[in-house]
Amino acid sequence: MNTQNGKSQIALEFSQEMERINRKTRLINTMPLIILFVLVFIMSVVAEGFFSLYNFQTILSQLSIMLVMSMGLTFVILIGSIDLSGEGLGGFAGAVTSLLVLNGKNTNNFGIWGILFVIVAVTLIGILSGVIHVKGKMPSFMVTYSISSIMAGFAVLSYKGQPAMIKYPFFTQLSQGTFIGIPILTWISIIVFCIAYILQTRTKFGTYLFAIGDNENIVRNTGINIDLVKVKVFAWSAFCIGLAGVMGAVRIGRGVVDIGVGIVFPAITAVVVGGTSLSGGKGGVVNSLIGALIVTIINNGLILLGVSTYIQAAVQGIIIIAAVALSVEHDRKGICK
Amino acid sequence: MKKIMLIAVVAILSCGFAFASGENEKSSTKEPLTIGVSMRSTSSEYHMQYVAGAQAFVDTLPEGTAVVQMLPCESSDDKQINDIKALIASKGDNVILFVDPNNAPNITAIAEICEDAGVYWSSVWNTPEGITPLNYEYWVAHQSCDGVKQGYDIAVNMFENFETPGVGKILVMEGMLANTANVNRMIGLRQALEEYPQIEVLDDQAADWSTKKALAVTETWLSKFDEIDGIWCACDDMALGVVQALRAKGLDKKVLVTGVDGVADAIEGVDNGDLICTIANNGWLQGGYGVAYAYAAKTGKIKPTEMSAGERMFYTNGYLITKDTYSDYKANFIDSTPIYDYNDLSFPVAKPME
Numbered sequence: 001m002n003t004q005n006g007k008s009q010i011a012l013e014f015s016q017e018m019e020r021i022n023r024k025t026r027l028i029n030t031m032p033l034i035i036l037f038v039l040v041f042i043m044s045v046v047a048e049g050f051f052s053l054y055n056f057q058t059i060l061s062q063l064s065i066m067l068v069m070s071m072g073l074t075f076v077i078l079i080g081s082i083d084l085s086g087e088g089l090g091g092f093a094g095a096v097t098s099l100l101v102l103n104g105k106n107t108n109n110f111g112i113w114g115i116l117f118v119i120v121a122v123t124l125i126g127i128l129s130g131v132i133h134v135k136g137k138m139p140s141f142m143v144t145y146s147i148s149s150i151m152a153g154f155a156v157l158s159y160k161g162q163p164a165m166i167k168y169p170f171f172t173q174l175s176q177g178t179f180i181g182i183p184i185l186t187w188i189s190i191i192v193f194c195i196a197y198i199l200q201t202r203t204k205f206g207t208y209l210f211a212i213g214d215n216e217n218i219v220r221n222t223g224i225n226i227d228l229v230k231v232k233v234f235a236w237s238a239f240c241i242g243l244a245g246v247m248g249a250v251r252i253g254r255g256v257v258d259i260g261v262g263i264v265f266p267a268i269t270a271v272v273v274g275g276t277s278l279s280g281g282k283g284g285v286v287n288s289l290i291g292a293l294i295v296t297i298i299n300n301g302l303i304l305l306g307v308s309t310y311i312q313a314a315v316q317g318i319i320i321i322a323a324v325a326l327s328v329e330h331d332r333k334g335i336c337k
Numbered sequence: 338m339k340k341i342m343l344i345a346v347v348a349i350l351s352c353g354f355a356f357a358s359g360e361n362e363k364s365s366t367k368e369p370l371t372i373g374v375s376m377r378s379t380s381s382e383y384h385m386q387y388v389a390g391a392q393a394f395v396d397t398l399p400e401g402t403a404v405v406q407m408l409p410c411e412s413s414d415d416k417q418i419n420d421i422k423a424l425i426a427s428k429g430d431n432v433i434l435f436v437d438p439n440n441a442p443n444i445t446a447i448a449e450i451c452e453d454a455g456v457y458w459s460s461v462w463n464t465p466e467g468i469t470p471l472n473y474e475y476w477v478a479h480q481s482c483d484g485v486k487q488g489y490d491i492a493v494n495m496f497e498n499f500e501t502p503g504v505g506k507i508l509v510m511e512g513m514l515a516n517t518a519n520v521n522r523m524i525g526l527r528q529a530l531e532e533y534p535q536i537e538v539l540d541d542q543a544a545d546w547s548t549k550k551a552l553a554v555t556e557t558w559l560s561k562f563d564e565i566d567g568i569w570c571a572c573d574d575m576a577l578g579v580v581q582a583l584r585a586k587g588l589d590k591k592v593l594v595t596g597v598d599g600v601a602d603a604i605e606g607v608d609n610g611d612l613i614c615t616i617a618n619n620g621w622l623q624g625g626y627g628v629a630y631a632y633a634a635k636t637g638k639i640k641p642t643e644m645s646a647g648e649r650m651f652y653t654n655g656y657l658i659t660k661d662t663y664s665d666y667k668a669n670f671i672d673s674t675p676i677y678d679y680n681d682l683s684f685p686v687a688k689p690m691e
Contacts, residue, residue: 049561058556104605156378161385165602176585252548253581254602257380258574259549303557309514309543 031326032275032290039297047304053181055300060182063296064189065244065251069267070274070288071189071196072240075233077271078209080216080280081140083237084264085129086244088148091260092155093122093245098164098255101171105164112170119242125151126238130231140234148260155257163256166249174250185247192240196285205232213280270295273323294323369401370635371428372628375408375417375436375447381574382600384409384437386620387461391435391628393621394679403632414443421447425454433631434458435624441465441517451475457634457641459627463517470641470649477641478630480623480685483652484518487616488525488571490657491595494614495567496533498593503533505566508558509541510551510579512571519543522571522597539565544575551578559586567593573603573615580611599658604671608663616655617666621675622685623653629679639682647689654687 044051069086076083099106100114108114125147133143177184200206208229211219220226248259274291276283298319302312374391376384391405408424410417417439424432434456438444441463448468451458452475459478460470470476499505509526512519530536539562544550555568559582568583570576576596583589590610596603599617606612633639641649658666669675677684 052560055557055560058560062553062556104602156380161379161388162382162601163380165605175581248549251581252552252578254548254577256548256574258547261547262549299553300557300560303542303554304561306540309511309541 028326029275032273032287032294032323035273035323035326036290036294036297039294039301043297043301043304047301050301050304055304057178057181057183059293059296059300060186061251062300063292064183064185065247065263066267066270066296067189067289067292068192068240068244068247069263070270070292071192071285072237073264073267073271074196074276074283074285074288075200075209076140076237077213077268077276077278078280078283079212079230079233081133081230081233082268082278083129083144083234083241084141085126085144085147085151085238086241086264086267087260087262088150088152088155088257089122089125089238089241089260090245090248090263091257092151092158093118093242094249094259095155095158095163095255095257096121097246097249098166099158101166101168103164103166103168103255105159105162109168111168115246118246119239122242122245123235123239126235126241127231129238130234133234134227134230144234152257152260155260159255163254166253166255171250171253175253185250188243188247192243193285193289199236200285205229209233210281213277213282215281266295267292269320273320295320368428368431370403370632371424371432372403372405372632373408373421373424373432373434373436374405374624374628375410375421375434377409377437377439378411379407379409383573383598383618383620387435387437387624387627389674390621390624390626393674393676394625394628394632397679410439412439414439417443418446418450421450425450425456430455432456433628433635435627435631436460438463440513440515441468444468448473448476457631459630461623461627465517469646471646474642475634477634477639478627478649478651479690480627480651480653481517481521481690482616482618482623482655483687484521485525485528487597487655488522489529490525491597491614491616492526492529492569493532494657494659495569495593495595496529496536498613499566504535506537506539506562506564507567507569508539508555508562508565510554510568510570510575511541511543512546512575514543516546519571526569544578546572546574548574548578548581551575552582553578555579555582556585559583559588565592567595567613570594570596572596573598573600573612576612576615577602577606580606584611597655599656599666599670601671604658604663604666607658607660610660614657614659616657617670618655619653619670619675622677625677625679626653626682626685630682633682648683648686650690651686652688652690653685 049055073083097115097118100108100110102109129143129147132138133140174184179187208224212226212229244263245259249255270291271288272278273294274287276287298316302315307315372391374388376387378384388405388407395403395405408420436447436458442465444460444464445468452473455475457475457477462481464479470479496503511523542554544554568579570579573596576594579594580589583592593613596612596615599615603612603615607615634641656666
């Protein structure tokens with residue numbers, strides 16, 4: 001009788017512990033959303049001009065490139081890898097696009113074919129990164145960082161230091177156009193988000209991402225071609241980088257390698273702040289959307305508040321650390337393979 | 338047999354080394370002087386003018402005398418120093434340098450490296466207060482455009498072109514905060530603001546000389562401020578981002594925008610009314626004469642230690658491009674490449690630094 005009571009007591013305690021862990025996990029999972037709402041509320045109250053239709057459009061416009069980048073990076077991070085090729089590859093995509101469409105530097109006018117060519121070329125480079133990573137057994141950060149440097153060099157070579165001013169009317173429509181009040185570039189990023197969401201939730205490929213990130217060895221034993229999945233992930237990431245580079249060229253109207261500068265870290269930040277684990281296997285594209293909104297609103301709000309540039313970066317860093325601290329599980333396995 | 342093979346391998350290797358070292362000796366006697374041009378980025382049109390200026394100088398020398406090597410630091414202080422160290426390590430003292438320090442404090446480390454290696458060099462733009470070529474034998478000269486004057490000139494030009502001259506609301510787009518060019522241009526702006534008390538500064542942000550950042554900052558500004566008469570930008574690259582943001586809201590040509598540096602797109606912007614003015618720094622002149630000073634010291638034509646402070650530290654003239662001066666600038670700098678007499682080292686000196 002006593003033994004039975006003891007067993008019941010253990011079962012009860014176990015069940016309570018599980019309930020406690022589940023509650024904690026639920027809270028952690030919803031924390032990015034809570035942070036987003038709190039941020040929007042605070043900024044609406046304290047930042048003049050924040051809660052306006054124009055600023056809403058501005059935030060969506062500034063969100064677009066980061067969202068596209070983060071869609072690619074989410075998959076890479078889900079499998080426990082990292083892709084640092086965005087700066088060079090994005091700059092390359094933007095610079096070469098500007099030289100292939102109607103521009104002030106040469107006589108090319110390939111229009112939409114020029115854009116497609118660039119995105120396909122960049123995707124192929126992503127495949128190359130993936131193949132080097134899996135077949136060469138080289139760390140992903142090293143391979144992609146090297147690819148970034150190489151492509152940044154090619155980008156500068158492509159315009160020989162004198163960037164091309166884009167004269168392609170379609171780009172002007174893209175950069176300034178809206179559809180039901182939302183910038184066209186944001187619509188493009190929403191389409192990319194939808195594709196990523198479908199890939200993640202409705203395909204075997206999406207399931208494999210989480211499985212590989214959680215425990216690669218178990219997945220390998222089931223006979224799944226992990227290398228092929230990884231190469232596909234890097235191809236997808238490069239596709240997103242290529243698109244982000246073209247969108248960067250659309251936004252600034254010039255083909256400079258700077259298009260890629262500073263697009264990787266904010267996108268990784270968005271992914272992590274959104275709750276995707278850097279160790280892989282947890283998170284997803286919805287988290288990254290929330291993360292991208294948080295990062296964009298912080299940047300936007302600090303400028304509206306007139307916070308001195310001297311302390312803006314520090315404030316951003318503190319807010320991001322706080323957001324990550326609140327939204328990650330501290331008892332999980334270590335960072336990045 | 339093994340011994341014979343070992344001896345043969347050693348012999349072949351020895352011959353190889355001897356041949357190789359002989360080749361090195363032979364090639365080192367013929368190796369042209371390397372002219373390192375260390376600048377922020379190859380993506381900047383203005384910085385590429387340095388390289389074009391250095392090449393124009395090399396073209397005046399007998400063929401094979403010197404070659405130009407770019408050392409872009411991509412905004413990294415460490416990379417700039419490491420690249421210079423690596424070049425000196427590979428070429429010894431058969432090198433001269435023209436350096437645009439990424440940030441002012443970098444210049445001290447570069448000066449020490451060149452002094453130790455016996456490498457003549459000259460610099461442009463960034464130098465911290467109290468650090469001058471006068472303390473060094475191999476740091477031949479330092480030049481800069483008068484950043485204070487530039488900041489002042491573009492500000493006054495903008496204020497005078499407001500609907501009511503001297504009255505208006507402006508936003509300020511700074512470059513890199515610790516950068517000497519930015520600091521000086523801001524001093525010039527403040528001087529102009531003191532003279533025009535009816536100009537109100539709505540906000541001041543830094544965009545690190547980046548088109549992309551300037552675009553994002555301006556987009557956000559436009560959410561907050563309804564009445565903007567002008568945006569003072571510390572450089573052309575940022576001004577082009579500002580114009581792009583204004584265009585999206587239909588405010589281009591209505592809000593006046595300034596720039597500095599004279600990059601081609603900004604000059605075109607002045608012509609079509611997107612920018613009210615810019616100042617061309619003339620990187621051809623800076624790069625060409627910067628190298629000419631170091632070369633003259635290297636070849637013994639000048640002795641830095643015997644030169645006056647004014648000869649070693651001076652301002653060069655920029656070119657204020659407005660709607661009115663555009664055609665003159667186009668004729669002299671766009672339709673034709675400027676040609677200089679590098680034997681006359683006093684030519685670029687607009688005024689000595691104080």
